[in-house]
Amino acid sequence: MAKAAKKTSGASGKSAPASAKSNSTFSKDEDLKAYEDMLLIRRFEEKAGQLYGMGHIGGFCHLYIGQEAVVVGMDMAMVDGDQMITSYRDHGHMLACGMDPKGVMAELTGRQGGYSRGKGGSMHMFSREKEFYGGHGIVGAQVPLGAGLAFANKYKENGKVSVAYFGEGAANQGQVYETFNMASLWKLPVIFVIENNGYAMGTAVKRSAALAEQLFNRGSVYGIPGEQVDGMDVRMVKQAADKATEYCRSGKGPYILEMKTYRYRGHSMSDPAKYRSRDEVQKMREEHDPIEQVKRRLSGDHGMGDDDLKSIDARIRKIVTEAADFAQADALPDPAELWTDVYVEA
Numbered sequence: 001m002a003k004a005a006k007k008t009s010g011a012s013g014k015s016a017p018a019s020a021k022s023n024s025t026f027s028k029d030e031d032l033k034a035y036e037d038m039l040l041i042r043r044f045e046e047k048a049g050q051l052y053g054m055g056h057i058g059g060f061c062h063l064y065i066g067q068e069a070v071v072v073g074m075d076m077a078m079v080d081g082d083q084m085i086t087s088y089r090d091h092g093h094m095l096a097c098g099m100d101p102k103g104v105m106a107e108l109t110g111r112q113g114g115y116s117r118g119k120g121g122s123m124h125m126f127s128r129e130k131e132f133y134g135g136h137g138i139v140g141a142q143v144p145l146g147a148g149l150a151f152a153n154k155y156k157e158n159g160k161v162s163v164a165y166f167g168e169g170a171a172n173q174g175q176v177y178e179t180f181n182m183a184s185l186w187k188l189p190v191i192f193v194i195e196n197n198g199y200a201m202g203t204a205v206k207r208s209a210a211l212a213e214q215l216f217n218r219g220s221v222y223g224i225p226g227e228q229v230d231g232m233d234v235r236m237v238k239q240a241a242d243k244a245t246e247y248c249r250s251g252k253g254p255y256i257l258e259m260k261t262y263r264y265r266g267h268s269m270s271d272p273a274k275y276r277s278r279d280e281v282q283k284m285r286e287e288h289d290p291i292e293q294v295k296r297r298l299s300g301d302h303g304m305g306d307d308d309l310k311s312i313d314a315r316i317r318k319i320v321t322e323a324a325d326f327a328q329a330d331a332l333p334d335p336a337e338l339w340t341d342v343y344v345e346a
Contacts (some may be wrong), residue, residue: 024235030304034076034234035294036312038068042291043094043313043320044101048091048108052269056328060137061122066090068263069290070195073095074163077245081158082215085133085146086165088123089195089263093165097130101323109331116166119341120332140166140173143192147179150190150254162246165193168258169200171215172208177222177311180244180254185220187253192219193259202265202275216258224254230258232288262288 026034045063052061064071065293067089075096078084086093094104099115107114107125115125123137133149136142146164153160170176171194182188198205206212216226230236237259244255262284267275268316273281298304 023234024239026048026235026238026297028266028298030238031076031078031294031297031302034069034072034238035298036293036316037072037096038234038291038294039076039313040101040316040319041068041072041095043316044095044104044323045091047324048105048322049265049269051109051324051327058110059121059123060088061108061269062089062267063263063265063269064089064290066284067195067197067231067261068092069234069237070193070231070259070261071165073234074191074193074241076234076238078161078163081131081160082143082158082245083131083133083146083153083162084165085142085149085162086135087139087142087167087170088135088137089167090123090125090135093261094125094127094130094132094135097127097132099125099127099132100131101319102326105323106330109327109330111327112333112337113326113330117337117340140176142166143170143173143176144179144182146192147183147188147190147254148294150183150188150248151186153189154186159249161189161245163191163193165195167200168194168196168198168205168209168215169203171196171218177218180219180222180224183254184219184224187251189248189251190254191241191248192224192226192254192256194218194256195261197261197263198259199263199267199273199275201275202271202289204275216256219254219256223250224256226256226258228258228260231261232284232290233293234290258284 045065049063051057071093084097089105095101103113103115107116107120108122110118110121112118114165115127123135125135126133128182143164145164146162194213216228219226222344227240229240240257244257247255264281295309
């Protein structure tokens with residue numbers, strides 16, 4: 001599915017900042033884009049889970065099912081040239097920024113057509129073209145790298161913003177706070193997005209974090225403003241993202257967004273998620289599912305019929321099926337690939 005163009009640069013050559021809305025309403029086009037983007041992530045992740053169970057995907061695999069509104073809403077506020085970096089739960093971020101589902105799936109299955117030519121797998125994919133800088137397996141390690149991207153933007157005076165995603169578990173890592181200090185000191189244009197799905201690897205956040213209901217306030221001692229956002233509602237995410245990007249582009253420094261979200265699956269494919277009840281998961285699905293919220297608005301507020309919505313789903317399922325077929329038919333990497341990308345020629 002082709003990705004819609006982001007906002008373009010203004011006459012000054014710098015990207016025009018998106019203004020924060022006074023309310024959280026979406027037009028039909030905005031709801032439709034959000035629906036298609038989130039549904040692509042959902043269907044892709046469902047297929048990835050199937051392929052993992054069939055043995056076509058090895059190693060680690062962390063699915064993004066349930067959290068789709070966070071990255072889609074954030075991406076709707078970004079402009080061409082803005083960068084994104086995240087942790088190992090990264091497939092949704094790749095798709096949201098426009099990376100080819102075939103290339104992503106091929107990398108998951110370790111094929112030569114993958115974004116890292118089959119050598120990185122689920123946690124280590126990059127796309128300079130789409131300004132996606134990983135995919136990082138070390139908890140919290142991507143946060144200082146995200147600030148580094150912002151440092152480059154400030155140095156170049158290009159008006160761009162970097163977005164560094166990490167989970168509430170990573171929010172307890174020391175390098176995160178070293179980064180907060182430096183980002184505030186140098187007024188770097190970086191948005192720190194805490195994807196708080198409540199359980200990290202399996203420990204409830206209230207058992208692992210002091211003042212667990214105020215993770216957005218973790219940067220206050222460094223003078224970094226923050227806010228907590230309903231990460232299950234793409235409209236609220238977009239509204240907060242508009243505000244944060246405008247703040248960063250204006251030269252005021254970093255911003256923290258704590259997205260209260262929820263993953264329906266375990267931490268990874270090997271996690272049975274016995275630390276929470278089925279009723280809890282079902283309640284979230286029934287009352288807060290990000291895709292169903294938009295689907296109801298499309299059918300109710302915007303007058304779309306069931307046939308139209310089914311057609312969208314069928315088209316996206318076809319994209320995902322084609323990606324899976326491509327990945328399984330693609331060749332394995334040449335053994336010579338073991339020796340590439342080891343050293344940088346200078």
